[in-house]
Amino acid sequence: MNFPILSSLILLPTIGALFLFFTKDKEGNNSTAKYVSLFTTSVNFLISIYLWVSFDQSTSNFQFIEDRTWIEGFINYKVGVDGISILFIILTTFITPLCIISVNNSVKKRLRDFLIAILILESFMIGVFCALDLVVFYLFFEAGLIPMFLIIGIWGGPRRVYSAFKFFLYTLLGSVLMLVAIISIYWISGTTDVIKLYELGIDAKYQNLLWLAFFSSFAVKTPMWPVHTWLPDAHVEAPTAGSVLLAAILLKMAGYGFIRFSLGLFPVASEVFTPLIYALSVIAIIVTSLIALMQEDMKKLIAYSSVSHMGFVTLGVFTIQQQGIEGSIIQMISHGLVSAALFLCVGVVYDRMNSRLISSYGGIVTIIPKYSILFMIFTLAALGLPGTSGFVGEFLILMGVFKDNFLVAVLASIGVILGAAYMLWLYKRVVFGKLINSDLKSMTDLNRSEYFILTCLAIPTLYFGFYPDPLINTIEVSVNDLIDMYNKNLLIK
Amino acid sequence: MENFNLILPEIFIALSIMFLLVLGVFKKESSKLVFNISQLILLITTVITINETFAIDRVTLFKDSVVIDHMSSLMKIITLLGAFLVLTISTNYLKTFKLFKIEYPVLILSSVLGMMVMISSNDLIVFYMGLELQSLALYVLATFNRDQLQSSEAGLKYFVLSALSSGLLLYGCSLIYGFSGSTNFDIISNQLNSDEYVLTFGIVFILVGLAFKISAVPFHMWAPDVYQGSPTSVTLFFTMVPKIAALTVFIRFLYVPFLNLIDQWQMIIVFLSIASMLFGAIAAIGQTNIKRLIAYSSIGHIGYTLAGLATGTNEGIQSSIVYISIYIIMNLALFSCLLMLKRNNKYYENIEDLSGLSKNHPLLSLSLLAILFSLAGIPPLAGFFAKFYIFKAVIEQSMFFLAVVGLLSTVVAAFYYLRIIKIIYFDEEKEKYDEDHSIWLKFSLTFSTILILLYFIFPSQLIDVVSRINII
Secondary structure: OOOOHHHHHHHHHHHHHHHHHHOOOOOOOOHHHHHHHHHHHHHHHHHHHHHHHOOOOOOOOOEEEEEEEEEOOOEEEEEEEOHHHHHHHHHHHHHHHHHHHHHHHHOOOOHHHHHHHHHHHHHHHHHHHHEOEHHHHHHHHHHOHHHHHHHHHHHOOOOHHHHHHHHHHHHHHHHHHHHHHHHHHHHHHOOOEHHHHHHHOOOHHHHHHHHHHHHHHHHHHOOOOOOOOHHHHHHHHOOHHHHHHHHHHHHHHHHHHHHHHHHHHOHHHHHHHHHHHHHHHHHHHHHHHHHHHOOOEHHHHHHHHHHHHHHHHHHHHOOOOHHHHHHHHHHHHHHHHHHHHHHHHHHHHHHHHOOOEHHHOOOOOOOOHHHHHHHHHHHHHHOOOOOOHHHHHHHHHHHHHHHHOHHHHHHHHHHHHHHHHHHHHHHHHHHOOOOOOHHHHHOOOOOHHHHHHHHHHHHHHHHHHHOOHHHHHHHHHHHHHHHHHHHHHOOOO | OOOHHHHHHHHHHHHHHHHHHHHHHHOOOOHHHHHHHHHHHHHHHHHHHHHHHOOOOEEEEOOOOEEEEHHHHHHHHHHHHHHHHHHHHOHHHHHHOOOOOOHHHHHHHHHHHHHHHHHHEOEHHHHHHHHHHHHHHHHHHHOOOOOOHHHHHHHHHHHHHHHHHHHHHHHHHHHHHHHHOOOEHHHHHHHOOOOOHHHHHHHHHHHHHHHHHOOOOOOOOHHHHHHHHOOHHHHHHHHHHHHHHHHHHHHHHHHOOOHHHHHHHHHHHHHHHHHHHHHHHHHHHHOOEHHHHHHHHHHHHHHHHHHHHOOOOHHHHHHHHHHHHHHHHHHHHHHHHHHHOEEOOEEOOEHHHHOOHHHHOHHHHHHHHHHHHHHHOOOOOHHHHHHHHHHHHHHHOOOHHHHHHHHHHHHHHHHHHHHHHHHHHHOOOOOOOOOOOOHHHHHHHHHHHHHHHHHHHOOHHHHHHHOOOOOO
16 A cells, blocks of 8 residues: 555645644734644645656556545545646645735734634645545535635625625535435446446436536536626635635636536536537626626626636537647636736735725836736736737637537637736726826835745746646646547447 | 343333432432432443343334334433433533422433333334323423423423324324224234225324424424423423434334335325425524524424435435434534533523624634534535435435435525524624533533544444344
């Protein structure tokens, strides 16, 4: 038995949280808590890098598998990674320490509790991407609601209670149907082990209903139009670190779920429902882009842009072609980096001026130049400029869609233009223009920790923009075999 | 000669009750002693039960009117331990209200005796006798705080409605006797002819009586008032212990004599279950008193338990028993928290009183957080697994409608649990509560919270014990 590296990835943050729980800092001083949590998450990041290095890219088989009996004769605790999930794990372990550095500036009260919530959330998020058993997946998927609910509710803005409830109940409502579907799969196939289910396939006559049940959960989480309304509320009210985790990782759980479960387990139904996904995605891309154009709150604008970007992801996944799916995965990784950075950028000016309204800014380029440059990089990445990671994903997705459906591709391309419009307009109104609000003159440029975080996010954004090969090499074989298996299982009757 | 060893627990408790009464009469100021002795008696009885009956597969005694099997011994053990914990954690509460009297433990013991008889009954008469014994004790317990109007009202209401339901139940028994010529479950099951439609009436009457005892919708009206009016320690007892015995009888009644008539009663149980789940979830939203809210939430939880029973399989029964066991642990934890809300000799029981609790009492709030999320059925806490087993059993019988309605009502129920969490964590703080709780109260809270939090590590153990139960 090898060293259980995935379980230690999952457990380590929880152990850190337990440790934090029992440490006592003096009144008003939380340095121990910060260092402990930073240390834990950094170690976790190093472990996940080691995981990536020792990962065998030439096979699509699941690696680092751990398989233990959990509920006798029923569920096994089974975790493992393939090329698709490993990237999400690294994204999680990369973003979390950055979040912890960022709380220095934004979280004012009960910092220790906040860090505990973030660490526990990290455990659950990693668990989601490792799980190879449907019940284990569901467990982690749902459990993440608890810390996120508290993060929004305790540390959020003025309408935090409403947003926290909306977030929790929407997601729970979607997920309970998935639970019914998971138990039904056990009833139909006698196992909830994902690898076995991939081999067996699921009886075609049940697939449509099961697909819809999973869809209800993932659609809320993605979020797809028209069930996206919880997202802007949650983002606006959540503290910066909460928004970052929500946008960068929690939304990706659903995209990952679509690839791993909807495509992998229900190919027949996926074929049936692809037009539905196409329609909803195109509406999401265009409608939410238009909504984003009209926003006056910066966080809300970025939240709506997330919905639109995730629309590209779902579009790419259901092209069921090599480029489309690879594009979706890269788009998710890129969106994870870029949206995290954009929320942090909003957080930076919010911490200084206590306002997120676009109209209260303008002309800050001369006052805080470093900030303006980094903000520009991420703005351009968000609109998909060549040379940034955003371009690679969108380009691959559109390529996949063009092969499949010309009309949808054209409509989605309109979304790209709209995306450029609202992002550039946002940037223009905030950074350029006349300096009207004289309070802005007192703003200080990025401090060391902010500078460090944003640079950390900018480097991979640009690097993968120019040279996406490391990402593509990791996912290529897995995606290829997923499509083969999809086509094979499509014949099951 | 019958094997008296097997009913030694009942005999022991009965003799102890008489001894305690005598002791109370002759010795002045004996309430502390009686309390301690009765706790000891409950523990000893638990040990006897484990020793004498736990390994036994199935034995019937007294012309088949009493049955000892895995289910009866397990349920007796849960009952006894539940009663023991109720006694230990409520002493401070009773002292505050000057209710620390010898009658209290004696009444609890007699109701426990009644429940044990119910649990082992294999005959309508024996079952009815046990039921009345426990009910009589419970009426008195509900009114135990005589000086308080609400408590008397609760007891009276409980008595009147309960007597009515007992009447219905007895009428059902007589109908069944009329058709089968016997009161014994085994004989009834052999004599039955499913063409007799009037027999269905008998079953329905008995089900009404039983549904009343476990407060399933639409026979739940008494529960909120009684739960709110009774002293908190008695409410704790009401929510935990009598449900076990009533559930056991429910199972035995449906699955021993009337399994062949499953087509007749399945719809009724499904209806009771759906109605309880939905009603419990919706009615709890508007409550302001925690005890009243717990009453509605217990109605909802009974709905889930009944969903397991509706399946008509051994697995369904097992999942119901797992559910009720986990529910009891969650309830114990919740009431331990409630008993800690004390300031200047006054107990607080409104939801508003929890406002901002997390700032002054971080540990207590954390336990409440775990308990409430567990009650709402959010993984990875114990409450999720309880629901999971139930829905697994339900879906395996292809009862998708029941499963979907049940899971959707968990979302509604999640709303009111979240509301309490919101008040604890998001609202402004109030004055501090006392922190000098008895060691037993702290122990029961810690113990049950840890069970709730860490249940996911060893989920198989409870299943292993329960999976020996084999009724069909």
